Amino acid sequence: MLAPADPQKAVDLRLTHLRQLEAESIHILREVVAEFERPVMLYSIGKDSSVMVHLAKKAFHRGKLPFPLLHIDTTWKFKAMIEFRDKFCRENGFDLRVHTNKQGVEEGINPFDHGASKYTTVMKTHALLQALHEGGYDAAFGGARRDEERSRAKERIYSFRDRYGQWDPKNQRPELWNVYNAKINKGESIRAFPLSNWTELDIWLYIYLESIPIVPLYFAAKRPVVEREGTLVMVDDERMRLNPGEKPHDELVRFRTLGCYPLTGAIPSSATTLPEIIREMLLTKYSERQGRLIDHDEEASMETKKREGYF
Amino acid sequence: MQETELIRKDILAYLEQHQQKELLRFVTVGSVDDGKSTLIGRLLHDTHGVYEDQLKAVKRASTRAGMEIDFSLFTDGLKAEREQGITIDVAYRYFSTAKRKFIIADTPGHVQYTRNMATGASTANVAIILIDARLGVLQQSRRHAYIGSLLGIPHLTVCINKMDLEGYSEAVFNKIKAHFSEFVGQLGFKAVTFIPVSALAGDNVVHRSTGMPWYTGPTLLEHLESVPAAEDINLSDFRFPVQYVMRPDLDYRGFSGTIASGVVKKNDVISVLPSGKTTRIVAIDTQSGELEAAHAPMSVTLRLAEEIDISRGDMLVHPDNLPASGRRFDAMLVWMSERPLDRQKSYLLKHTTQRVRAEVEQVAFTTNLETLKQEPATRLELNDIGRVTIACHRPLFYDAYRGNRGTGAFILIDSLTNNTVAAGMILSGDAAPETRDSQRPPALERAHSQVSHDERAERLGQKGCTVWLTGLPASGKTAIAYALERRLFDSKRLAMVVDPDDGLSTGVQPDGSSPWQTPELARRATDAGLICVFAYASPLRADRDAIRDTVGNERFVEVHVDTKLAVRKQRAVRGDYGPGHAQPSEEAPSTPDIVVSLDDGDPELAAHAIVQVLVKRGLLPSLYSL
Numbered sequence: 052m053l054a055p056a057d058p059q060k061a062v063d064l065r066l067t068h069l070r071q072l073e074a075e076s077i078h079i080l081r082e083v084v085a086e087f088e089r090p091v092m093l094y095s096i097g098k099d100s101s102v103m104v105h106l107a108k109k110a111f112h113r114g115k116l117p118f119p120l121l122h123i124d125t126t127w128k129f130k131a132m133i134e135f136r137d138k139f140c141r142e143n144g145f146d147l148r149v150h151t152n153k154q155g156v157e158e159g160i161n162p163f164d165h166g167a168s169k170y171t172t173v174m175k176t177h178a179l180l181q182a183l184h185e186g187g188y189d190a191a192f193g194g195a196r197r198d199e200e201r202s203r204a205k206e207r208i209y210s211f212r213d214r215y216g217q218w219d220p221k222n223q224r225p226e227l228w229n230v231y232n233a234k235i236n237k238g239e240s241i242r243a244f245p246l247s248n249w250t251e252l253d254i255w256l257y258i259y260l261e262s263i264p265i266v267p268l269y270f271a272a273k274r275p276v277v278e279r280e281g282t283l284v285m286v287d288d289e290r291m292r293l294n295p296g297e298k299p300h301d302e303l304v305r306f307r308t309l310g311c312y313p314l315t316g317a318i319p320s321s322a323t324t325l326p327e328i329i330r331e332m333l334l335t336k337y338s339e340r341q342g343r344l345i346d347h348d349e350e351a352s353m354e355t356k357k358r359e360g361y362f
Numbered sequence: 363m364q365e366t367e368l369i370r371k372d373i374l375a376y377l378e379q380h381q382q383k384e385l386l387r388f389v390t391v392g393s394v395d396d397g398k399s400t401l402i403g404r405l406l407h408d409t410h411g412v413y414e415d416q417l418k419a420v421k422r423a424s425t426r427a428g429m430e431i432d433f434s435l436f437t438d439g440l441k442a443e444r445e446q447g448i449t450i451d452v453a454y455r456y457f458s459t460a461k462r463k464f465i466i467a468d469t470p471g472h473v474q475y476t477r478n479m480a481t482g483a484s485t486a487n488v489a490i491i492l493i494d495a496r497l498g499v500l501q502q503s504r505r506h507a508y509i510g511s512l513l514g515i516p517h518l519t520v521c522i523n524k525m526d527l528e529g530y531s532e533a534v535f536n537k538i539k540a541h542f543s544e545f546v547g548q549l550g551f552k553a554v555t556f557i558p559v560s561a562l563a564g565d566n567v568v569h570r571s572t573g574m575p576w577y578t579g580p581t582l583l584e585h586l587e588s589v590p591a592a593e594d595i596n597l598s599d600f601r602f603p604v605q606y607v608m609r610p611d612l613d614y615r616g617f618s619g620t621i622a623s624g625v626v627k628k629n630d631v632i633s634v635l636p637s638g639k640t641t642r643i644v645a646i647d648t649q650s651g652e653l654e655a656a657h658a659p660m661s662v663t664l665r666l667a668e669e670i671d672i673s674r675g676d677m678l679v680h681p682d683n684l685p686a687s688g689r690r691f692d693a694m695l696v697w698m699s700e701r702p703l704d705r706q707k708s709y710l711l712k713h714t715t716q717r718v719r720a721e722v723e724q725v726a727f728t729t730n731l732e733t734l735k736q737e738p739a740t741r742l743e744l745n746d747i748g749r750v751t752i753a754c755h756r757p758l759f760y761d762a763y764r765g766n767r768g769t770g771a772f773i774l775i776d777s778l779t780n781n782t783v784a785a786g787m788i789l790s791g792d793a794a795p796e797t798r799d800s801q802r803p804p805a806l807e808r809a810h811s812q813v814s815h816d817e818r819a820e821r822l823g824q825k826g827c828t829v830w831l832t833g834l835p836a837s838g839k840t841a842i843a844y845a846l847e848r849r850l851f852d853s854k855r856l857a858m859v860v861d862p863d864d865g866l867s868t869g870v871q872p873d874g875s876s877p878w879q880t881p882e883l884a885r886r887a888t889d890a891g892l893i894c895v896f897a898y899a900s901p902l903r904a905d906r907d908a909i910r911d912t913v914g915n916e917r918f919v920e921v922h923v924d925t926k927l928a929v930r931k932q933r934a935v936r937g938d939y940g941p942g943h944a945q946p947s948e949e950a951p952s953t954p955d956i957v958v959s960l961d962d963g964d965p966e967l968a969a970h971a972i973v974q975v976l977v978k979r980g981l982l983p984s985l986y987s988l
Contacts, residue, residue: 064625064657065592068385068463077661078620081606085674085715110618112649112663114610197454204453223451224782225477225698227484228771229620230712234780248465250456256380330373334366 069257073106076245078229079208080110080192083243084117086233087190090243091183094120094147096132097309098265099194099246102254105263106245107192108143119146121182121191125174126151127162127311129287135266150182162313163292170314176361180216183240190233190241198250208247214238218358255332259325268306269328271320275299282316307332365460379460386591388488389467389515391479391506396492397523401561402455402468405583408568409457452482461587476509476731476745477698480785483513484771487591490519490582495528495535495558499542505731507542511549512694512747512787514767516594518551521582526560530573550764553589557582595658599761600624600632601685601769602678603714608663616647616663617672622714622768623761624680625657626664633681634672635759640681642667658768675716677759677769685759685769690723692789694763695750697742699776699783705741706814709783713758713772719812720754720774742784752786763787778817818891824855825981826891828884828913829972832900833923834946836934838960838968839897840864842923845965846895846972855982857893875905881912888913893976901948919979921972922954926961933960955979 066074083090092107094100107116122136140147152160155173162170183191197204207226212218224232235241246254258265276283277297284291286299291313293299304317305328322328368376392398455466467482469475483489489510493503503520510518520542528534535558546554557566558577565571568583580588605619626632630643645665646653656662664678672678679685697703703722711720727736728748742748763770774784819825829846831839843859850857860883861867862876876898887894900906910918931939938946956975958968976982 064595064597065384066660067381068383068458069381071385071659074620074659074661078605081618081661082715085606109649110661111608111610112647113608113614113616198456204455205451220451225481225773225785226782227481227773227785228767229485230714230771230773232712232773232775232780232782234710234775234777236780248454248456250458250463252380252458253463256377259377260381326373326377329377330369333369333376 069253069260072249072253073109073257075229075248076103076106077110079231079243079245080107082229082231083190083192083209083233083241084111086231087241089186089188090118090190090192091121091148091186091188092116092118092192093179093194094122094136095194095309096122096128096136096266097194098254098258098269099196099249101263101265102249102257103192103194103246104143104145105261116145118192119148119186121148121150121186121188123175123178123182124149124151125170125178125311126156127174127290127313129266129268129285129309129312129315131268132266132309135264139264148182148186150178150185152178152181161290162311167314170311171361172359174311176359179361183216188240189235190243192243192245194246195244196246196249196251196254197244206244206247208244209233210242210244211235212240212242216240216359220358251332252329255325255329259329266309268309270324271303271305271322273301274304274317276302276304276317283319285312285315285317287312380458383458383460384462384591385465386462386488386586386589387465387467387486388490388519388586389469389479389482389486389510390490390492391469391482391510392492392502396494397561398468398492401490401492401521401523401559401567401582402466404561404564404567405466406455406457408564409459409583452478459583459587462591464586476747477696477785479506479509480513480696480698483510483515484767484785486510486513486515487594488517488519488586488589489515490521492521492523492561493538493542495522495524495538498538499545501732503542504545504734507546507549508729508731508734509696509747511546511551512696514763514787516552517589518546518549518554519582519585519589520546520554520556521559521561522556523559523561525558525565525571525574526563530558530565530571532574532576535577552594555579555585555589557585596623596766596768597625597657598623599683599685599766600626600630600678600680601761601766602626602632602664603716603769604672604674604676604678605715607673614665615669616665617678618661618663619715620661621656621658623658623766624683625655627655628653631681632666632678633684634670635677635679635685635687636757637670637672637676639668639670641670675714677714679759685761687757687759689754689757690751691758691760692726692749692751693772693786694789695722695742695748695774696785697744697746697748697783698785699781700744701776701779701783702744703742703784704814704816707817708755708777708812708814710775710777711752711754711758711772711786712775713760714769716758717775718754718756718758719777720752721812722750722774723753724751726750749789760788762789778820815889815891822856822891823983824891824893825917826888827893827917827919827976827979827981828888828909829893829895829919829921829976830884830900830906830909831895831897831921831923832906832948832951832954833925834901834930834948835899835936835938836930837923837925838933838965839899839923841960841965842921842958842968842972843895843897845969849966849969849973850893855893856891857895858887860894860896860898862898875902876900876909881909884909885912888917893981899946899948901946903949903951906951917981919972919975919981920951920954921975922951922957923959923968924950924957925959929959929961929963 152174160170160173207223209231211224275286277299283304303321305320306317322331390398453468455468457464469478469482491503491506522535522538539556558574559566566581570581601622602619603622604617608616608618628643628646633640643664644667646656647663705722708719708721711718725739726749728739728746730737761769770788772786773782776783831843833839840861847857847859958971
């Protein structure tokens, strides 16, 4: 964790900010596992999830993870993500559970016909609530960070959800020090966010420092894309609906965040190494959520989604 | 900017530099009028902590006249906050420079949000208070400084804001500084720093002001980059609350946790609390290998030389440096719930990694947040701060909060609502050595109920009470009693009837007076939260007064069943009014809660009237909920 410290020298007794964040996250991970009966970790395959799982491995270093990983598969994830997920979980011996909202699939809910907002509600929020309910989980780890979005900035590390998974921003429990309140009634649950205090830069620095594996889509490569409303959308499979006259062309792009491919914009980039990615991120003028089409639907859309049970 | 140059030209050097950064947490307090949000917006903006798209969104939404960017819009996160133009809850913000990463706990400053400031202050190294240069020191400035010191923040930074509106006057700055120094000097901060700024114009926030050449101290950001951070961690007293027992297989047994304070080395001899057993540390494990030593606030796993029974909530310490221990201690409490403190109720107390039941035995005083004077008190309400004595059902191992935030802090949880209702800071046990259990022979405490009347009332939706029906024979007491019981039951309330004539009761007196155990029975049933309806004739006032005294006036409802003689005669089945019988008489109640009768023959009407009285007396919630 830290280079061996000599207690004689006071100067050695300080942790860098990444080591402090790491220690804090490990504390949260262990606290949840110690106080809840059936925890689960939401695994979205993205870079934040990679860091969260890495921290979990550190927290329970001698044994297996004392909880399963849960992936909500909307069926619209990038192929490269699913490949990465399966290989990563197999190699580490993780207990991976995958859940899809079957009703949504039967009804043919997709991002093209139903719009980002409805699609997200059915295939992500409802799917998540189904999976949590079916698994009987009383605590779920999520990789959300407070710097991502305005309403997230107010969310607790232990975020209380009622029996319908809903968040009530006006009625949150006070949270002081690192003393967390784990008391809930049957049916209620806690979403726990070990990465709350990490920023995007911290995540990338840590991935670099610890050589954490991430999905190759984060690195620039030639990929087939079409341009829509100023956003580059990757044509990941044959389900992509092309507008008349639209023709995919190969471009050197990468992704700053990963989600469902028709909803996640790519950025032109030639960054093929972590230092290059970090450099690009530092020099960019736009926040990472800009690439996500779902947040722009309405003012405060994240808050609305979270009230409904979204992560 | 040099930083941008470095990123462009030598990203590896930049990464190297940023891996060495320190972390500093600070809390900012104040309302929009103080310019607090503007100050934070300015810090984020000038350190490039804001992206272009966020800036655009904020520019679009900026509605305040004459302002290009409303910086406060960066910080107010919730819909309701933006609609109402106020900050409701603590928000966390992040930015970093080459030297440090900063976490800002941004808290609203209104008096009713004391709990938010306490929350934000609990983890902060620095408190930033804003004073409007035009207004000088206000009561709220004092209040914020007081709460900051109560939560043990070591460094106070006072930004005297809106200096541009006072002509950047050195005299104005010095006057406010002198005035406020006098007050904060008594609060026990390690250091207090004053900085003249204009958040709106950007003077002395990130960039040095050209309007105040007389000020030679650091800008706010320079100050935040250099204020000691790591030195505030207690590294002298080793405290390791066991968080999790790691036992993946039979060969490995480690104790995981976060070092709350101090330093631990391999081969150290340690004591396990509460067992007091002593052993040696054979390894300090992390995923990346063993360490020779570890210190606060690292998360590690310790392996011990001997197999000792240790579980979550136990504490590992050095045998020559023990924490205080005991079931009772004094603490400062910040009350955070709408429901006031209930001293009869037992709460869950969470301290380090353990949870125990605890009561607040005594409130010594509350601090008046207007005058900051101590006032005698018996209770605590939302946003009150007071000194209390806590009694736990098991001993805790603790230190005074002043010297050790990790082992001196606790929260109280309401076991009915599961809400966090208070934050506690343990005071030095030395102040009241006679109350320290460790120095007292253990005394056996009588077991007593840990459920308070209020808790019961909340669960049942009713307050326990005794409804005493008194009236001459055959006036219809039992008929009314059972009608009342049915009516309450149908409204999901719990009632019971004590009917001396049900053929099961023993000890009924021929004159209708109640047996001697009745007051005790009434009290117990009432304590249990029931609405107990008694149907004794009880012609003697003294009998009824005995019941009233035992149950308590506020839980005693007296009903006089005053039915006409003609009806009574008609109803009488036992011959009370027959020939050869003395005419029954009674000492009628002089001020009953209600008088009812069976003159119209319908006990339901009487029952309904009694229910209305129960609602009026506050024993039942409301008619609508029935």
